[in-house]
Amino acid sequence: MKTKLIKMTMGLGIMALAAQQLQAQPRNCAPREDVIKRLEEIYGETRKGIGIARRGALMEVFASDETGSWTITVTLPGGATCLVASGQSYETLADALPAQGKDA
Incomplete structure (x- = not known):
């Protein structure tokens, strides 16, 4: 469980860095x-997750x-x-959250 949390945190950090780079280039x-x-018609992809990055950028x-x-x-923010990034083998996970008052 702890390893998954670390991997997820690192992944979110990489996405935030990528968002910063996109604003520059x-x-x-x-x-x-x-x-x-295009994502829906060609690849059959629909939105599975969303988050706000730095400077109001929307990550999906x-x-x-x-x-x-x-x-x-x-x-x-300009639209x-x-x-x-893109890839294969996407899986939806439903990990249980740690009990209140306990560290992950």
Whole structure:
């Protein structure tokens, strides 16, 4: 359990760093509606997770339950949505939270 928590924390840190880099060098970016439409129509991916990164950037995870493909996007405050990462073998986990008052 502790290892999973560490991996998840590191993953979120990497996504936050990627969001910072995107603000400096917007590549692979398009209007949000176009990106979401493409992810859904071509890859069958729907939104599975969401978070707020630095400076108001919106980080989202899209994935397909059928194929296991996944994509991480960051939408900048100006409206552009940029691709951060993508891959295969996405799985939804439902880990139990630690009891109150106990460390993970």
